[in-house]
Amino acid sequence: MTQTFSRLFPRFFMSAVVSLFLSAANLFLCGSLTAQHVLTPYSYSIPKKALVSHGAVVSAHPLASQVGVSILQQGGNAFDAAIATQLALAVVYPAAGNIGGGGFMVGHLAAKSATAQHKATAGRDIALDFREKAPASATRDMYLDAAGNPVQGLSENGHLASGIPGTIAGLFAELKYAKLPFAKLIQPAIDLAENGFVITAEEARNLNHDQGYFKQYNTVQPVFLRTKEWAKGDTLVQKDLAKTLRLIRDKGAKGFYEGETARLILEEMHRGKGIITAADLQGYKAIERTPSIFSYKNYSIVTMPLPSSGGVVLQQMLKMVENQPLAADGFESVKAVHLMTEVERLAYADRAQYLGDRDFYSVPVDTLVSPAYIHSRLALIPARAGNSRDIKAGVLSPASEETTHLDVIDAKGNAVSITTTLNGGFGNKVVVGGAGFFLNNEMDDFSIKPGIPNMYGAVGTEANAIAPGKRMLSSMSPTIVLDKGKVYLVVGTPGGTTITTSVFQTLVDILDFGLSTEDAVNLPKFHHQWLPDVVYVEPGFSIATQDSLKVMGYTVAQRGSIGRTEVIKVLPDQRIEAVADSRGDDAAVGY
Ligand code: DON
Numbered sequence: 349m350t351q352t353f354s355r356l357f358p359r360f361f362m363s364a365v366v367s368l369f370l371s372a373a374n375l376f377l378c379g380s381l382t383a384q385h386v387l388t389p390y391s392y393s394i395p396k397k398a399l400v401s402h403g404a405v406v407s408a409h410p411l412a413s414q415v416g417v418s419i420l421q422q423g424g425n426a427f428d429a430a431i432a433t434q435l436a437l438a439v440v441y442p443a444a445g446n447i448g449g450g451g452f453m454v455g456h457l458a459a460k461s462a463t464a465q466h467k468a469t470a471g472r473d474i475a476l477d478f479r480e481k482a483p484a485s486a487t488r489d490m491y492l493d494a495a496g497n498p499v500q501g502l503s504e505n506g507h508l509a510s511g512i513p514g515t516i517a518g519l520f521a522e523l524k525y526a527k528l529p530f531a532k533l534i535q536p537a538i539d540l541a542e543n544g545f546v547i548t549a550e551e552a553r554n555l556n557h558d559q560g561y562f563k564q565y566n567t568v569q570p571v572f573l574r575t576k577e578w579a580k581g582d583t584l585v586q587k588d589l590a591k592t593l594r595l596i597r598d599k600g601a602k603g604f605y606e607g608e609t610a611r612l613i614l615e616e617m618h619r620g621k622g623i624i625t626a627a628d629l630q631g632y633k634a635i636e637r638t639p640s641i642f643s644y645k646n647y648s649i650v651t652m653p654l655p656s657s658g659g660v661v662l663q664q665m666l667k668m669v670e671n672q673p674l675a676a677d678g679f680e681s682v683k684a685v686h687l688m689t690e691v692e693r694l695a696y697a698d699r700a701q702y703l704g705d706r707d708f709y710s711v712p713v714d715t716l717v718s719p720a721y722i723h724s725r726l727a728l729i730p731a732r733a734g735n736s737r738d739i740k741a742g743v744l745s746p747a748s749e750e751t752t753h754l755d756v757i758d759a760k761g762n763a764v765s766i767t768t769t770l771n772g773g774f775g776n777k778v779v780v781g782g783a784g785f786f787l788n789n790e791m792d793d794f795s796i797k798p799g800i801p802n803m804y805g806a807v808g809t810e811a812n813a814i815a816p817g818k819r820m821l822s823s824m825s826p827t828i829v830l831d832k833g834k835v836y837l838v839v840g841t842p843g844g845t846t847i848t849t850s851v852f853q854t855l856v857d858i859l860d861f862g863l864s865t866e867d868a869v870n871l872p873k874f875h876h877q878w879l880p881d882v883v884y885v886e887p888g889f890s891i892a893t894q895d896s897l898k899v900m901g902y903t904v905a906q907r908g909s910i911g912r913t914e915v916i917k918v919l920p921d922q923r924i925e926a927v928a929d930s931r932g933d934d935a936a937v938g939y
Pocket of ligand 1: 739771793842
């Protein structure tokens with residue numbers, strides 16, 4: 349496990365730490381993006397905050413946020429803007445923005461925005477699951493050798509690591525709530541791919557970091573691989589991706605799951621001994637699920653149900669702290685961090701034991717979030733450091749982490765929170781030859797063997813074992829907080845298993861500690877996930893609190909950045925405050 353973490357952390361988090369120092373240098377590249385249709389090459393600034401009256405988009409890239417806002421300005425609603433932003437991210441943020449991956453959307457349709465088309469659904473919350481699925485010929489032990497041991501890297505890199513992509517099916521399912529023609533929403537992404545865009549220092553670093561993998565896992569040389577190092581200011585042009593996006597524009601989801609793009613995916617699978625078939629692609633469906641909705645104090649929390657663990661884990665954690673004097677204890681105080689760490693430990697122990705795709709495994713969700721169960725778990729919290737050897741998942745009666753996040757709000761009060769991913773940075777490192785996009789390595793989110801940690805250190809059991817057609821358990825937790833039925837906060841982040849603890853802390857920071865949005869986003873976070881039994885803290889986390897935690901018996905370890913949290917908050921005077929995480933190139937744009 350230690351090996352897994354040391355392998356992982358430099359890759360995903362140390363780069364983010366470095367970016368903390370370097371992002372200041374990126375703040376003002378030059379000029380700004382204003383054109384409705386994009387011109388080439390782009391240059392841009394990276395705005396971290398928008399305080400506006402009409403609508404806002406926060407995403408991992410300034411060009412993508414700007415594309416979303418320009419769609420709002422052209423009369424699109426939050427769903428239109430989210431679709432356009434997601435597609436732009438697939439071009440300008442290839443490490444995580446994607447068409448070869450999957451994700452989740454949580455949306456809120458404001459009652460007052462009811463149009464004839466949307467009347468029946470106005471004033472409601474939506475959860476959309478476009479998570480990848482295991483291919484039909486996937487088997488439970490497919491990443492184990494003959495002796496039953498995991499084959500190093502097999503679920504992480506290369507063709508076999510990819511689940512069936514869900515993003516394009518997800519985009520067309522989102523379109524049901526949008527107003528503008530799809531062709532208009534995808535055009536900025538096509539233009540960015542066709543004409544190219546200027547990369548930032550962080551993008552150059554990410555691309556340079558994975559050159560060895562690109563070389564190793566690609567049979568057709570992708571544009572991302574080159575002999576000269578990538579540098580800030582270079583222009584990245586993606587002609588193959590532009591062609592694929594045009595097919596999707598002209599043929600809809602069939603432009604991806606059938607025809608030319610499907611043929612290129614199948615040829616890629618053939619070259620790399622992958623197992624995704626034409627039937628797998630044709631059979632993929634995004635699923636609208638009932639969102640997980642629960643109260644926290646006077647608010648309604650709307651978040652993602654299974655196959656994201658987010659809904660259950662976030663509800664357990666918030667409910668355990670709801671009646672505790674967190675505000676009096678104070679942000680980063682030993683008492684507050686102790687309580688929140690123990691709550692995280694308890695929730696992640698249940699995650700490992702019970703959570704998986706409900707379409708394949710019976711998960712006792714109602715029991716896990718019931719007041720009686722929450723109460724019984726809370727009673728287990730010791731005065732000093734708990735120990736994960738002593739904490740197991742609760743005994744229930746028989747009856748019973750490179751990703752990217754975006755938030756959008758429009759002038760009518762509709763909101764969208766989307767987390768989407770290839771899993772690791774650049775997914776399985778394979779670019780579909782001739783089609784120009786990376787495939788995911790989401791199969792690693794399954795429990796490939798009970799007790800064997802995945803790349804985020806998460807362990808699992810039967811509930812999350814591999815089965816054909818099953819969706820792998822996720823931590824992605826796109827969330828919307830409603831106050832008296834209206835959007836108050838839109839929140840989410842990447843970060844593997846740290847996603848749910850980051851969303852938990854961001855909500856508590858704002859709702860209990862009364863932190864400003866910027867502080868809730870940018871001040872150091874911490875993370876505990878049951879196993880390993882370690883409190884991970886970000887650089888800058890109070891040394892005094894760390895020392896006190898150690899005296900209480902905790903193992904505390906400093907690590908790289910935790911997530912890249914994006915928050916939109918609606919102020920009492922109805923202005924919109926959008927804040928982008930300073931840990932990366934993330935940008936908040938509004939009007
Ligand atoms: O679904 C999940 O939980 C992971 N595949 C997310 C991966 C992630 O957030 C990586 N980003 N840092």
